[in-house]
Amino acid sequence: DGGITQSPKYLFRKEGQNVTLSCEQNLNHDAMYWYRQDPGQGLRLIYYSQIVNDFQKGDIAEGYSVSREKKESFPLTVTSAQKNPTAFYLCASSMTPYEQYFGPGTRLTVT
Amino acid sequence: SQQGEEDPQALSIQEGENATMNCSYKTSINNLQWYRQNSGRGLVHLILIRSNEREKHSGRLRVTLDTSKKSSSLLITASRAADTASYFCATDAGSSYKLIFGSGTRLLVRP
Numbered sequence: 001d002g003g004i005t006q007s008p009k010y011l012f013r014k015e016g017q018n019v020t021l022s023c024e025q026n027l028n029h030d031a032m033y034w035y036r037q038d039p040g041q042g043l044r045l046i047y048y049s050q051i052v053n054d055f056q057k058g059d060i061a062e063g064y065s066v067s068r069e070k071k072e073s074f075p076l077t078v079t080s081a082q083k084n085p086t087a088f089y090l091c092a093s094s095m096t097p098y099e100q101y102f103g104p105g106t107r108l109t110v111t
Numbered sequence: 112s113q114q115g116e117e118d119p120q121a122l123s124i125q126e127g128e129n130a131t132m133n134c135s136y137k138t139s140i141n142n143l144q145w146y147r148q149n150s151g152r153g154l155v156h157l158i159l160i161r162s163n164e165r166e167k168h169s170g171r172l173r174v175t176l177d178t179s180k181k182s183s184s185l186l187i188t189a190s191r192a193a194d195t196a197s198y199f200c201a202t203d204a205g206s207s208y209k210l211i212f213g214s215g216t217r218l219l220v221r222p
Binding site for chain 2 (some may be wrong): 004031035040041042043044045048050058088090092094097098099100101102103104105107
């Protein structure tokens, strides 16, 4: 069953803690992406990676970090430097630069 | 501000009616895509239209693109309750791997 998995679906953390969100794909896609979505809003790009061991900042990278050590995996760390981390986080992947396939998302709540 | 902006922000129609939503963008694009998001889920790719295309069909979906007006429309014909979702346009803004999403149209189809 091919696709993108994100875990966990819901995540709760205390303020000041770093937290890592998982994203795995078995679609053999080269490119992977992380987006943030706030209530009633569209998606904003945090980081993207076109190839293993390479990634670029998106529009709102401050307070976030990523790694791309394997083609299948693109974990996102929300650091304590991120001022408003509570949001819905979506991971996506694509073979071409066009159509992106999305995971089910992780809802992060920081209190 | 975001590249793509959808209009209207919310739309409520009766099952069987047609639903039209619009997207405007600011800069030149290579292509424009439409995605659907069911509540609390990831996005699903619906259709991509290239900048040299004016109209494209996929099942009950019809997309038009007017590059002179920097706008696109998505028409869903004979709507069903299952079409209830948020619909987003996304443009590449000249950079193929980066997509810029609008804030979306929330469609409610009443049975």
